Amino acid sequence: MATTLHKHTHHEGEGLLDAARLAMVKSGEQWTDMRQSVFDALASFTKPASAYDIADAVTQARGKRVAPNSVYRILDLFVGANVAMRVESANAYLANAHPDCLHDCIFLVCDTCGSATHLDDDGLSNGVRSAAKKAGFNPVRPVIEVRGTCADCD
Amino acid sequence: MATTLHKHTHHEGEGLLDAARLAMVKSGEQWTDMRQSVFDALASFTKPASAYDIADAVTQARGKRVAPNSVYRILDLFVGANVAMRVESANAYLANAHPDCLHDCIFLVCDTCGSATHLDDDGLSNGVRSAAKKAGFNPVRPVIEVRGTCADCD
DNA sequence: CGCATAATGTAATATCGTCGCAATGATATG
DNA sequence: CATATCATTGCGACGATATTACATTATGCG
Numbered sequence: 001m002a003t004t005l006h007k008h009t010h011h012e013g014e015g016l017l018d019a020a021r022l023a024m025v026k027s028g029e030q031w032t033d034m035r036q037s038v039f040d041a042l043a044s045f046t047k048p049a050s051a052y053d054i055a056d057a058v059t060q061a062r063g064k065r066v067a068p069n070s071v072y073r074i075l076d077l078f079v080g081a082n083v084a085m086r087v088e089s090a091n092a093y094l095a096n097a098h099p100d101c102l103h104d105c106i107f108l109v110c111d112t113c114g115s116a117t118h119l120d121d122d123g124l125s126n127g128v129r130s131a132a133k134k135a136g137f138n139p140v141r142p143v144i145e146v147r148g149t150c151a152d153c154d
Numbered sequence: 155m156a157t158t159l160h161k162h163t164h165h166e167g168e169g170l171l172d173a174a175r176l177a178m179v180k181s182g183e184q185w186t187d188m189r190q191s192v193f194d195a196l197a198s199f200t201k202p203a204s205a206y207d208i209a210d211a212v213t214q215a216r217g218k219r220v221a222p223n224s225v226y227r228i229l230d231l232f233v234g235a236n237v238a239m240r241v242e243s244a245n246a247y248l249a250n251a252h253p254d255c256l257h258d259c260i261f262l263v264c265d266t267c268g269s270a271t272h273l274d275d276d277g278l279s280n281g282v283r284s285a286a287k288k289a290g291f292n293p294v295r296p297v298i299e300v301r302g303t304c305a306d307c308d
Numbered sequence: 309c310g311c312a313t314a315a316t317g318t319a320a321t322a323t324c325g326t327c328g329c330a331a332t333g334a335t336a337t338g
Numbered sequence: 339c340a341t342a343t344c345a346t347t348g349c350g351a352c353g354a355t356a357t358t359a360c361a362t363t364a365t366g367c368g
Contacts, residue, residue, distance in 0.1 A: 012328085014179070024238045026276055030334090030345075030346080032346070032347090033334095034346080034347070035346095049243075050323080050324070050327075051324075051325075052323070058158060065348090065349095066348090067347090067348070067349065067350085068324085068325080069325080069326070069348090069349085069350095070346090070347060070348070070349090071326095072325065072326080072344085073347085074346095074347095088242050088249035088297070088299070089242040089297050090241040091324060091325090091355090106282065106285065106286075108286050108289060108291040108293075110291075111294065114314085115289075116352090117289065117291070119284050119286075119289055123281075124176070124278070124281050126281055127278050127281065128260065128278060128298060128300060129300070131273055131275050131278060132259065132260075132262050132273070132300045132302065134304040135273055136270065136304070137262040137263060137264075137271070137300065137302055137303070137304055137305065138302045138303045138304075138308055139262075139301075139302040140265065140300075140301055140302040140303070141300070141302065142298075142299075142300045142301075143242070143243045143297065143299040143300065143301060143302040144282060144296075144298050145242070145296075145297040146282060146283070146286045146291065146293045146294075146295070146296050146297065147293075147294055147296075147297060148269040148286065148290055148291055148292045148293040148294040148295065149291070149292045149294070150290070150292075151291065151292075154292055184314075184315080184365090186316090186364090186365095188315075188316070191314095203327095204331070204354080204355070205355075205356080206354070206355075211324090220316090220317090221316090221317070221318065221319090222356080223318090223356080223357070223358085224315090224316060224317070224318095226355095226356065226357080227316080228315095228316095231337090245324095245354085245355060245356090262326085283340085
């Protein structure tokens with residue numbers, strides 16, 4: 001099967017934060033202290049984090065309780081702005097390392113350590129999209145995740 | 155992209171039930187009244203059903219309360235025996251119309267009416283599996299679902 | 309029968325997600 | 339500056355999804 005691999009910049013640290021802020025602003029959303037705290041917390045996890053995990057982390061960081069529903073609201077905005085992604089099979093979220101380009105991400109989720117890496121393979125995701133179309137379905141958001149074990153846990 | 159489409163029998167009604175029972179037995183599990191009730195309930199839904207939906211349906215059908223955790227237990231067995239599948243992005247389950255053959259299913263889930271159809275495209279799913287392997291990941295269970303709108307809802 | 313094992317019942321609890329409305333903060337405009 | 343307006347956040351309640359531990363009942367088998 002022919003695939004098209006994609007090259008792009010992955011931001012990290014300060015750069016990642018800037019990229020996230022820019023992406024939010026570009027999509028017409030504000031970048032508030034609260035949102036920055038949520039993003040910081042999200043980015044501080046090495047695995048997909050649940051909204052509750054993030055709420056706890058933000059509560060710690062700010063010294064004042066932040067309720068999960070506030071976090072959900074902000075995560076929804078992040079996902080809408082492509083600043084975060086939701087891992088459906090883990091009910092959890094990941095910071096997006098390249099909010100500037102839009103892909104149907106493929107997540108590889110380790111059932112042993114819980115970590116997740118992501119792949120962008122437009123050939124595959126377009127294949128999924130076109131298979132859906134061929135079936136008379138109008139694809140909006142492909143969810144492509146692979147459960148298994150990562151190299152470290154093998 | 156080259157794809158390999160697969161042909162196989164889809165069971166329905168009595169035949170579906172028999173196929174499910176056989177698949178369970180073949181994988182060393184019993185086929186009890188309770189399990190049949192759960193399967194009947196599951197198969198009676200036209201959309202992915204939550205464990206709670208099924209618990210309600212079974213409670214109705216048997217005239218005696220059946221708790222969700224009993225349903226979860228049985229659904230787990232069904233999934234293990236390929237008699238049911240879990241739609242991750244919907245937190246719900248579907249009866250498998252062809253328990254006899256093993257595929258990485260692709261679900262097309264309508265965000266409007268909630269219905270889901272499924273596709274088997276081994277070319278695509280193998281593509282996903284091999285992309286995972288190429289990334290040093292050991293794929294066990296690909297989760298390929300597409301959210302969007304079905305032909306009826308367009 | 310009597311025993312071992314599998315299946316189911318039951319209650320409690322954990323985890324995930326949403327709702328409505330109040331309070332606060334930012335922005336615009338006279 | 340005053341205040342009207344709108345976006346953001348706080349807060350509590352609730353609903354939905356999922357798991358655990360342990361008790362009870364059913365089933366298969368000597």
